[in-house]
Amino acid sequence: YSWARKLGLVRKPAGFLSSISDDRGEELVYAGMPISQIFSQDLGIGGVVGLLWFRRRLPDYANKFIEMVLMVTADHGPAVSGAHNTIVTARAGKDLISSLCSGPRFGGALDDAAKMFTRAYDSGLTPEEFVEKTRKSGKLISGIGHLVKSLENPDKRVEIVVEFAKKNFDSTSILDYALAVQKVTTRKKSNLILNVDGAVACAFVDLLRGCKLFSKEEADQYVKLGSLNALFVLGRSIGFIGHFLDQKRLGQGLYRHPTDDITYFLHDLPTN
Amino acid sequence: YSWARKLGLVRKPAGFLSSISDDRGEELVYAGMPISQIFSQDLGIGGVVGLLWFRRRLPDYANKFIEMVLMVTADHGPAVSGAHNTIVTARAGKDLISSLCSGPRFGGALDDAAKMFTRAYDSGLTPEEFVEKTRKSGKLISGIGHLVKSLENPDKRVEIVVEFAKKNFDSTSILDYALAVQKVTTRKKSNLILNVDGAVACAFVDLLRGCKLFSKEEADQYVKLGSLNALFVLGRSIGFIGHFLDQKRLGQGLYRHPTDDITYFLHDLPTN
Amino acid sequence: YSWARKLGLVRKPAGFLSSISDDRGEELVYAGMPISQIFSQDLGIGGVVGLLWFRRRLPDYANKFIEMVLMVTADHGPAVSGAHNTIVTARAGKDLISSLCSGPRFGGALDDAAKMFTRAYDSGLTPEEFVEKTRKSGKLISGIGHLVKSLENPDKRVEIVVEFAKKNFDSTSILDYALAVQKVTTRKKSNLILNVDGAVACAFVDLLRGCKLFSKEEADQYVKLGSLNALFVLGRSIGFIGHFLDQKRLGQGLYRHPTDDITYFLHDLPTN
Amino acid sequence: YSWARKLGLVRKPAGFLSSISDDRGEELVYAGMPISQIFSQDLGIGGVVGLLWFRRRLPDYANKFIEMVLMVTADHGPAVSGAHNTIVTARAGKDLISSLCSGPRFGGALDDAAKMFTRAYDSGLTPEEFVEKTRKSGKLISGIGHLVKSLENPDKRVEIVVEFAKKNFDSTSILDYALAVQKVTTRKKSNLILNVDGAVACAFVDLLRGCKLFSKEEADQYVKLGSLNALFVLGRSIGFIGHFLDQKRLGQGLYRHPTDDITYFLHDLPTN
Numbered sequence A, B, C, D: 001y002s003w004a005r006k007l008g009l010v011r012k013p014a015g016f017l018s019s020i021s022d023d024r025g026e027e028l029v030y031a032g033m034p035i036s037q038i039f040s041q042d043l044g045i046g047g048v049v050g051l052l053w054f055r056r057r058l059p060d061y062a063n064k065f066i067e068m069v070l071m072v073t074a075d076h077g078p079a080v081s082g083a084h085n086t087i088v089t090a091r092a093g094k095d096l097i098s099s100l101c102s103g104p105r106f107g108g109a110l111d112d113a114a115k116m117f118t119r120a121y122d123s124g125l126t127p128e129e130f131v132e133k134t135r136k137s138g139k140l141i142s143g144i145g146h147l148v149k150s151l152e153n154p155d156k157r158v159e160i161v162v163e164f165a166k167k168n169f170d171s172t173s174i175l176d177y178a179l180a181v182q183k184v185t186t187r188k189k190s191n192l193i194l195n196v197d198g199a200v201a202c203a204f205v206d207l208l209r210g211c212k213l214f215s216k217e218e219a220d221q222y223v224k225l226g227s228l229n230a231l232f233v234l235g236r237s238i239g240f241i242g243h244f245l246d247q248k249r250l251g252q253g254l255y256r257h258p259t260d261d262i263t264y265f266l267h268d269l270p271t272n
C-alpha cells in the first residue's frame, strides 16, 4: 500500500463533499429518502425543498408554508427590473435559461426583515424601543409599510400568512413581536403595517426555530445562509419563465430602448 | 390633438405588451385572478404555474401533475454537469444567483420525447412501424431505455406518473401509444422501457390536449414554446439551490481541478 | 501494476483534454509561447487572441486586424438591448459580472455575412446571380445596407477595413467579391453598400484562408466554430463594462419600467 | 404647454442617463471621439478602453499599459475554476455566451492589492511598519508572494511591468513603495516578492494618479468602482473564449464528474 501511495496510485481524498442527494443507487434519493417514497408520502414541492435545502423531512405545515411563500413571490408584473430584463432578453431571441438568468432578482427585503426583527427581539428591545432606535439611526424598518394597504384596507396576503402561522406553528414569537411593532408604527401613519415581506420573513424564522428539528444555532444559520432569499429566487423564477413564454407566444421582436428616453450626457467632453 | 402629435407630445404605442400579470391595482393579479383568491382557492404552486405560464386556471389534477414533474426533476445528484458547475461557483464564493446561473440545465430529453411520440402518433404509425422507422434512421427513441430499471425491476416513478394520468386525465392517447411502443422495444431488451422522461412528456401532451381548455393548436404551441423544458428548468433550480446552500453550510473552499486529470495537448505546437 | 489496476489504483484516462495553455511550469504558456516572450515580441492583444483562439502566432497584420475588429464592435450606445440590460442590472445594484452577463450580445450579423458571401463565392455564382438568387428567395444579404451611409456618404470604418486588408492580406478574394456585390446592389439604391459587418466578416475569412497558416478546412472550421461571433462578444464586453462603470459613477438607482409604456393585455381573461 | 402637461402629453424626464457613447449621429462616437478618428489616431484597444471606461483619451503609454494588463490576465490554464466551468458548459453543448458567463472570474486580488498598498502609502506607514502591522492583524499582504518565483528566480512579467511604468509614468510612488515592501518581506523568505498582481495594481494606481487627467478623488473613485477588477474580467474573457473554442474544436462530450471523487455524506440522515 505504501508502495502504491508512493507511486501516486492511491486514491486521493475526494475533491467534493456533498450531503443532500444521491443518484448512484437503484433509486434517486433526496436527503436519505427515495423518490418513490417522497411521492407515496405526498411530500409535495414544499417537502422536496425541505429535503434538499434543509436536509430533513419537515412537518406538513412547514411544507405548506414554503409553498405559500413560493406562490406569493412568484411574480410582480412586467415592470420590475428583473422581469423587464427577462422580457428584453427573450425578445432578443435568446433561450429560456439565458433570459431567466438576465433578470436581477432580490430577496433582500426578506433577509433584511428577518435580520432586523430577529435581532431586535433577541436583544430584548420592546417594540417601542426598537422603532425609536431605528428611527434615530435614520433607517426604515424592512418589512414595515405599504404604499396602498393600511390598517383600514388590510393586505389579504398578510392575513393569510399570519393566520396560517398562528394556527399551525409551535411558536410565533417573532411574528407576534412584528405585529406589536406594527401597533407602534401605525400610530404614526396607518399604512405603516407589517407588509407581506415582513410577515413571511418573521413567520419563517419562527418556523425554523419552533419546529423542534433544528437547534437555535442551526435555525439561525439557515437564515444567514440565505434560505429566505433562495425561496424568493425560486419563486420569482416561476414569474420570469412566465414572462419568457408570454413574449414568445406574443411574438414580440427585438427591443431597442427609445433614444428620447435617454439623456446622452457627453457635452462636457472635448470634441477631440 | 394633431398639434400635440406634431409636437411629438402624444403617447406613442407602448413599448411592451404583457399578458400574464398585473401589479398596478389594489391587489396583485396572476392571469386575471387576484392573489388572495389564489390562496382561498388553494391553487398551490401548480396552480400558479398554470396561471402564469398557461394563462388559465387549470383543473386540480393538472396542477397536481405539474407539481409531480417539478418534484421528479428537482435533483439528480452532485455529479451531473449542472450541479457540478453550481457547486464549483458556490465554492468560488459567488452569490446564489451567479451559482444557480452557472449550471447548464437540459430539459431537452423531455421536449424530444414529446416531439417524437406525438409526431409518430399523429402521423398514424403503428408502434412497430415507429420503432422500425427510428431504428432505420439510426436514432434512439427519446424517452425509451433505462440503465438499471427494466420490466422486471420497474421504475416506481413511472408507475406513479402513469397511474396518476390514467386515473385523472380525460385522455391518455399519447401515453398509451408510448406504452405500446414499450411493448415493442422491450421485446428486444428488457431495459428498453418507457423511462420517466418519456412518461412525463407523453402525459404532459395528453394533459394539454385533453383538458378541454386549449385548442389542439394551442396545446401543441405550448409544447413547442418549451413549457416542458421550462418545467425541468424550474424543477432543477430547486436542486441547484440545494447544492449551493449545501456547499456554503459545509464551508467548502475554492475548487481547482487537479492538473493530473487534464491532458495538456500542446506538444504539436512549435516551441516558439 | 496489474495488481494496482485491479485494486482500482491506476490512473484513469484524464477527464479533460485542453490544448491552448499551460500554467504548470515555471512560466505561464499560451499555445506554446511563454508569456515573457509574448511581451518581448510585443504580440499585443491581437497576438494573444491569435495564440489562445487559433493556437498559433498569427502574422502582425492579422493581430492588428483582430484589434481593429474589437475596436469597431466595442460599443453601440446605451439603447441597444444588450447595453440596456447591462445598465438595468447595474442600477439594480448587482456586481460587474452579473451585469455584464445580463446583456444579450449578437455577433450573428458577422457570422451570417461570412457564411453568405463565402458560400456564394465558393459556389461560383457571379455577383449578379447571387443578388438575384437571394432576392428571389426573399432574403436580404447580411452585410449589405446601411440606414445613413451610402456611396455618396461612405462609411469611413469600411474604408479603413478595406484599405487595411487590401494593403496587408495575401488575398482578398471574398472581400473583392463582396465589393462586386455592392456594385450590383447600389445600382438599385445608393445605401445598399457593403456595411462594416460585411466588410469585417469577408476580410476575416480572407485572412484565415490567405495567411498560409491554416488549411482551407481549418480556416472554414474556425469560422464555423464561431470565432467571428467570439470577436464580437469580446469586443462588445468593453462597451458593456463601460456602461456598468458609467452607471455606478453616475449613481443611478433601481430602474422600474414605466407602466404606461406597457400594454397589459389581460382583458380576454375571465375575472375568475 | 400647461395644457399639454395636464393631459400628460409632455415629455417626462428621461429614464436613463448615459455619458460614454452616442450612436445617434452620422458616426458612432466613443466619449466624444468619432470612431473614424479613433482609427486615424491609432488608439488601439487600450485607447478604446480609456474612452469608454474613463471617458477620456488617455496618453499612449496608458493605453499600452492597459493592453499589457489584458495580456497578462488573459488566461491561467484550464484548471482554475473559471476556465473549468466554461469548459464543462461548452461540453454540455451550450452556446458561447452561456459558457463564458458560467465561469467565475476574480479580479479581487488586483483590487485588494491596490487598496492595501495605497492605503498604507497614503497613511504614511513605512514599509516596515506596514509589514509589521499586517502581520499582527493576521493577514497576508495581497500582491506579495509567489509559489515558484523569487528574488533569485524573478518573474519576468513583473520586470516588464515595473520597467514599463518606471520608464513611462509621471510618478511611480505606490509601485516604489511596494518594491520597498518587497525588500522587507523577502528578508523573511525569498519568494515573498511583489507578484504580478501586486505590480499591476500598484502601477495602475500610479497611472491614474499621475497622468494629470484625473483629480486624486477621481483617480481613487475609478479604482473603487472596480476598474482593475474590470480589466481582469475583460482580459480573462479572452482565455475563457479560447477554452470554449478549444473544446468545440476537440469535440469533447458531456462531462459528468466521477462519483468516486465525491464523498456522499448522507449517513447521518435517517433512512426514512
Ligand SMILES: CC(C)(COP(=O)(O)OP(=O)(O)OC[C@H]1O[C@@H](n2cnc3c(N)ncnc32)[C@H](O)[C@@H]1OP(=O)(O)O)[C@@H](O)C(=O)NCCC(=O)NCCS
Pocket (backbone or CB within 6 Å): A109, A139, A140, A141, A142, A143, A144, A145, A146, A147, A185, A188, A189, A191, A192, A195, A197, A198
Ligand atoms: C411604503 C413606504 C414607502 C412608506 O411610504 P409613505 O406612506 O410615503 O411614507 P413616508 O415615506 O411619507 O413616511 C412617513 C413616515 O413613516 C416613516 N416610515 C416609513 N416607512 C417606515 C418603515 N418601514 N419603518 C419605520 N418608519 C417608516 C417615515 O420615516 C416617516 O416618518 P417621519 O414622518 O417621522 O419622517 C415605506 O414604508 C417602505 O418603503 N416600506 C417598505 C419597506 C420594505 O419592506 N421594503 C422592501 C420592499 S421590496
Ligand SMILES: CC(C)(COP(=O)(O)OP(=O)(O)OC[C@H]1O[C@@H](n2cnc3c(N)ncnc32)[C@H](O)[C@@H]1OP(=O)(O)O)[C@@H](O)C(=O)NCCC(=O)NCCS
Pocket (backbone or CB within 6 Å): B109, B139, B140, B141, B142, B143, B144, B145, B146, B147, B185, B188, B189, B191, B192, B195, B197, B198
Ligand atoms: C438506457 C440506454 C443507454 C440503453 O442502454 P443499453 O442497455 O446499454 O442498450 P444498448 O445501448 O446496448 O442498446 C441495445 C439495443 O437497444 C437499442 N436501443 C437502445 N436504446 C434505444 C432507444 N432509446 N430507442 C430505441 N432503441 C434503443 C439499441 O439501438 C440496441 O439495438 P441493436 O442491438 O439493434 O443495436 C438507452 O436506451 C438510452 O440512452 N436511453 C435514454 C434515452 C433518453 O430518454 N435520453 C434522455 C435521457 S437524459
Ligand SMILES: CC(C)(COP(=O)(O)OP(=O)(O)OC[C@H]1O[C@@H](n2cnc3c(N)ncnc32)[C@H](O)[C@@H]1OP(=O)(O)O)[C@@H](O)C(=O)NCCC(=O)NCCS
Pocket (backbone or CB within 6 Å): C109, C139, C140, C141, C142, C143, C144, C145, C146, C147, C185, C188, C189, C191, C192, C195, C197, C198
Ligand atoms: C439598411 C437596410 C435596413 C435598408 O434599408 P432601406 O434603405 O430602408 O431599404 P429598403 O428596406 O427600403 O429596401 C430597398 C430595396 O433594397 C433591397 N434591400 C435592402 N437591403 C438589402 C440587402 N441587405 N440585401 C439585398 N437587398 C436589400 C430591398 O429588398 C428593397 O428591394 P425592393 O425595392 O426590390 O423591395 C437593410 O439593407 C439592412 O437591414 N441591412 C443590414 C443587413 C445587415 O447586415 N444586418 C445585420 C445588422 S446587425
Ligand SMILES: CC(C)(COP(=O)(O)OP(=O)(O)OC[C@H]1O[C@@H](n2cnc3c(N)ncnc32)[C@H](O)[C@@H]1OP(=O)(O)O)[C@@H](O)C(=O)NCCC(=O)NCCS
Pocket (backbone or CB within 6 Å): D109, D139, D140, D141, D142, D143, D144, D145, D146, D147, D185, D188, D189, D191, D192, D195, D197, D198
Ligand atoms: C505565495 C504564498 C502562498 C506563500 O507561500 P509559501 O512560500 O508557502 O509561504 P508560507 O505560507 O510558508 O509563509 C511563510 C511566511 O511568509 C509569510 N507570508 C506569506 N505570504 C505573505 C504575504 N503575502 N504577506 C505577508 N507575509 C506573507 C507568512 O505569514 C509566513 O510567515 P511566518 O513564518 O511568520 O508564519 C503567499 O505569499 C500568497 O498566497 N501570496 C499571494 C497573495 C496574493 O497576491 N494573492 C492573490 C493571488 S490570486
